[in-house]
Amino acid sequence: MDQQSVTMSDVARAAGVSVTTVSYVLSGKRAVAPDKREAVQKAVAELGFRLNTVAQSLRTKRSRTVALIVPDIANPFYAQLARGLQDAMRPERYHVVVCNTNADRAEELLYLDDVVRRRLDGVVITPQWLAPEDFDAVRAAGIPVVVSSDTGPGSLDLVRADSHEAVDQAVAHLARQGHERLGMLAGPAGAPAGDPRLELYRAAAGRHGLDLPAGLIVRGKHTREAGAEGLRRLMSRKKPPTAIACVNDRTAVGALEAAEQLGLAIPSDLALIGHDDIEIASLVRPRLSTIRYPAYEAGSTCGRLLLERIAGRAGRSEVALRTRLVLRETT
Amino acid sequence: MDQQSVTMSDVARAAGVSVTTVSYVLSGKRAVAPDKREAVQKAVAELGFRLNTVAQSLRTKRSRTVALIVPDIANPFYAQLARGLQDAMRPERYHVVVCNTNADRAEELLYLDDVVRRRLDGVVITPQWLAPEDFDAVRAAGIPVVVSSDTGPGSLDLVRADSHEAVDQAVAHLARQGHERLGMLAGPAGAPAGDPRLELYRAAAGRHGLDLPAGLIVRGKHTREAGAEGLRRLMSRKKPPTAIACVNDRTAVGALEAAEQLGLAIPSDLALIGHDDIEIASLVRPRLSTIRYPAYEAGSTCGRLLLERIAGRAGRSEVALRTRLVLRETT
DNA sequence: TACCGTAGCGCAATCGATTGCGCGATGGGA
DNA sequence: TCCCATCGCGCAATCGATTGCGCTACGGTA
Known part of the structure; x- marks a missing residue:
C-alpha cells in the first residue's frame, strides 16, 4: 500500500x-x-x-517543471501550442503542467500565484486580462515568463504573430473581388492590450479603400457560438457587410454555420476569412480561407525562449512568427 | 533576479x-x-x-499533482479528455502534467518512471503498449492509476467505452442498407490488449450476416494519414468493401479525403463509419456517421476515480461509458 | 490549599536529497 | 627521508516546511 x-x-x-x-x-x-x-x-x-525529485527540488530550487496557462486546452489551437511547447521541453527533461483559465482573470491570477508557490521554473502564458503589474510577484520570484499573444507586457519575452502583411493581402484580395463593406467578428471588449487584429484590419481597410464602420464590428469570445451569434447580429444590420474577417477560425466556423442556416451562399453572398488555420479550417465546406499561424511552432519557440531564460539569458526577446494568407473557398 | x-x-x-x-x-x-x-x-x-509547496510535498509526501499520459495532446480526442480531467481535479487544487508518448512504448515507460520519481499523487493513462507488469513500480510506490482505454490491466481502475450496443446498431443499419462486405480500418497490430473495437465489429457482422473477411482488415495508426492509406489499400482489393468501419474519427476523416480523391461517392459507392464523434466529425462534408464517445466525460470520470483512490478507496472500479450511434451522411 | 484538565505554544526531529569543507592515503619530486 | 599535490571520500549543514511531545499558565473543583 x-x-x-x-x-x-x-x-x-x-x-x-x-x-x-x-x-x-x-x-x-x-x-x-x-x-x-x-x-x-x-x-x-x-x-x-x-x-526523489521533490527532495532534490527543495535542495536545488529547480523543479524541472513549467506551467502553460491558456484559456482552454480543448481548443485545438492551444492544444497544438501545448504540443509544440512540450516537444521543446522534453529533451531537457522538463514537465509541463497545463492550466485552463477559461479566459477568466481570476483564474489567470490564481494560476500565476500557484506558479510561485510551487516554485516552477517558468511559465508560458496567453494572458487575456492581465496587466503588467500582475506579473510582479512572478518576476520578484525570479521566474521566467514567456508570453504567447499578439501583444503583451512590454518587459516580458514575447512570441507573437506578425500578421501585418497577411492581413494586408487578405484585404487587398477582398477589395479586388469588389467588396466594399467589411465587417469583423473581433475579440472580447475591454482587453487590456486592445485588439491588435482588429487594428490590422482597420488599417488595411483604409489602405485598400474598404469601409469597416464601427457598427460592423462585433465583440465576442473566441468560440463557435460567439461566431454564430456575431454573424446573425451583423447580417441583421440595415446595411450588412459583404465580407467578414474573424478573429480566429473557431468564430469563423461558427459564422459559417450560422450563414448556412440563414441561407446565405458563401462566398457569393458573403465572404469569410478566419485566422490561425487550425485543422478544421481545411475540413469544413466550403473550405475556410484563413491566415495561417503556426501554433505548434509558436509553442516550441516559447519553449526555446524559456529554456534560454532558465539558462540565464538576460535581454528581452520578442519573436514575430510570420503568418501567411491561405485562400480557400470562402472568399 | x-x-x-x-x-x-x-x-x-x-x-x-x-x-x-x-x-x-x-x-x-x-x-x-x-x-x-x-x-x-x-x-x-x-x-x-x-x-513553498516543494518543502510541503517533501514533508507530507503529497504533491497535489497528477500525470496524464496520452499519445498526443494535439489530438482533439485527448485534448477533450484532458480538459475533463483537469476540470475534475481543479476543485481539489490538483495540477495535471500532460505527457505525450506518441504511442511509443519507450516513452510510456519513461513517463511512468518519472511519475514515481516525482512522487506524483496519481496517473491517468491511455496505454498503447504496456503490459500489466509494467505498472509494478508505480503500484509498489502506492501511486493510484486510472486507465482510460477500451481495455486494460485487469487490476487497475478502468474507464472505458461500452460500444457493444452502438456497434451492433451500426452494423444492423449497414445490413439494412444492403451492405454485404464490410471492411475495417483497425488499430495497430500487436497491441497487448488486442483490438476490442475490431472484435465488436466482427461479432456484430456475424450476427447480422455481413462479411468481414481478414483480407479487408487493415491495421494502422490512429491518424488521418493512416486512414487515407488504409482506404486506398482496401479499395484496391479484388473485391473491395462497400462499407468501412474506422477505429476512430481521425482515420475516418483521412479515409473520407482519400475516397474523395479516388472519385468515390459517399455514401452511395462506399459507406463510412467512425468512432468518438470529435468536433470535426460533424464539420466535414459529407458529415461523418460515427459512434459517439464522451471524451470530456471520460476525463472527468477518470478524475473522480483518481480522487476517490487518493482519498483511500480500496476496491477496483470500472466505469463503462455508454456510446451512442450518430447517423449522419456517410452511411 | 492541593490537584488536575485544558488551552496555547515551542523545541527539535524529520522528510530525502546536495554540497562546502576538511581529512587521510598515495605517490612523485627534491 | 620529507614535503606537498592530488585523489577519494565522508561529516554535517542546509533547503522549508510538518508535527509529536512536552512545558507553562490558568481556572475550576474538592
Whole structure:
C-alpha cells in the first residue's frame, strides 16, 4: 500500500558507502573509485532506488517543471501550442503542467500565484486580462515568463504573430473581388492590450479603400457560438457587410454555420476569412480561407525562449512568427 | 533576479512567534490565540509570504499533482479528455502534467518512471503498449492509476467505452442498407490488449450476416494519414468493401479525403463509419456517421476515480461509458 | 490549599536529497 | 627521508516546511 520508498541512505548502507558517495555516483559530479561506483550501481538496481525529485527540488530550487496557462486546452489551437511547447521541453527533461483559465482573470491570477508557490521554473502564458503589474510577484520570484499573444507586457519575452502583411493581402484580395463593406467578428471588449487584429484590419481597410464602420464590428469570445451569434447580429444590420474577417477560425466556423442556416451562399453572398488555420479550417465546406499561424511552432519557440531564460539569458526577446494568407473557398 | 524568497521563519520572526505557530495559523489545524493569529497574518501579508509547496510535498509526501499520459495532446480526442480531467481535479487544487508518448512504448515507460520519481499523487493513462507488469513500480510506490482505454490491466481502475450496443446498431443499419462486405480500418497490430473495437465489429457482422473477411482488415495508426492509406489499400482489393468501419474519427476523416480523391461517392459507392464523434466529425462534408464517445466525460470520470483512490478507496472500479450511434451522411 | 484538565505554544526531529569543507592515503619530486 | 599535490571520500549543514511531545499558565473543583 503505502510502500516505504527506498532512499539514498538505504542505498548507501547496502553499498557500504556514505550518501555523499551515492549522490556523486548518481550525478557524476565528482570522481568515484570504480569499485565503489559499481557497488552503488548494484545497490541502486537491486533496491529499485529512484531519486526523489521533490527532495532534490527543495535542495536545488529547480523543479524541472513549467506551467502553460491558456484559456482552454480543448481548443485545438492551444492544444497544438501545448504540443509544440512540450516537444521543446522534453529533451531537457522538463514537465509541463497545463492550466485552463477559461479566459477568466481570476483564474489567470490564481494560476500565476500557484506558479510561485510551487516554485516552477517558468511559465508560458496567453494572458487575456492581465496587466503588467500582475506579473510582479512572478518576476520578484525570479521566474521566467514567456508570453504567447499578439501583444503583451512590454518587459516580458514575447512570441507573437506578425500578421501585418497577411492581413494586408487578405484585404487587398477582398477589395479586388469588389467588396466594399467589411465587417469583423473581433475579440472580447475591454482587453487590456486592445485588439491588435482588429487594428490590422482597420488599417488595411483604409489602405485598400474598404469601409469597416464601427457598427460592423462585433465583440465576442473566441468560440463557435460567439461566431454564430456575431454573424446573425451583423447580417441583421440595415446595411450588412459583404465580407467578414474573424478573429480566429473557431468564430469563423461558427459564422459559417450560422450563414448556412440563414441561407446565405458563401462566398457569393458573403465572404469569410478566419485566422490561425487550425485543422478544421481545411475540413469544413466550403473550405475556410484563413491566415495561417503556426501554433505548434509558436509553442516550441516559447519553449526555446524559456529554456534560454532558465539558462540565464538576460535581454528581452520578442519573436514575430510570420503568418501567411491561405485562400480557400470562402472568399 | 534570484530573489531570496520569504520563508516561514521570516514570518515567525516578524510576528514574534515560532514557525510552529505560523504553520498552525496557516493550516488551521490547531487553535492559536487571536492576537498571535493576527500578528502572523499581518506578517504574511506584509512580507508577501507564500508557502513553498516543494518543502510541503517533501514533508507530507503529497504533491497535489497528477500525470496524464496520452499519445498526443494535439489530438482533439485527448485534448477533450484532458480538459475533463483537469476540470475534475481543479476543485481539489490538483495540477495535471500532460505527457505525450506518441504511442511509443519507450516513452510510456519513461513517463511512468518519472511519475514515481516525482512522487506524483496519481496517473491517468491511455496505454498503447504496456503490459500489466509494467505498472509494478508505480503500484509498489502506492501511486493510484486510472486507465482510460477500451481495455486494460485487469487490476487497475478502468474507464472505458461500452460500444457493444452502438456497434451492433451500426452494423444492423449497414445490413439494412444492403451492405454485404464490410471492411475495417483497425488499430495497430500487436497491441497487448488486442483490438476490442475490431472484435465488436466482427461479432456484430456475424450476427447480422455481413462479411468481414481478414483480407479487408487493415491495421494502422490512429491518424488521418493512416486512414487515407488504409482506404486506398482496401479499395484496391479484388473485391473491395462497400462499407468501412474506422477505429476512430481521425482515420475516418483521412479515409473520407482519400475516397474523395479516388472519385468515390459517399455514401452511395462506399459507406463510412467512425468512432468518438470529435468536433470535426460533424464539420466535414459529407458529415461523418460515427459512434459517439464522451471524451470530456471520460476525463472527468477518470478524475473522480483518481480522487476517490487518493482519498483511500480500496476496491477496483470500472466505469463503462455508454456510446451512442450518430447517423449522419456517410452511411 | 492541593490537584488536575485544558488551552496555547515551542523545541527539535524529520522528510530525502546536495554540497562546502576538511581529512587521510598515495605517490612523485627534491 | 620529507614535503606537498592530488585523489577519494565522508561529516554535517542546509533547503522549508510538518508535527509529536512536552512545558507553562490558568481556572475550576474538592
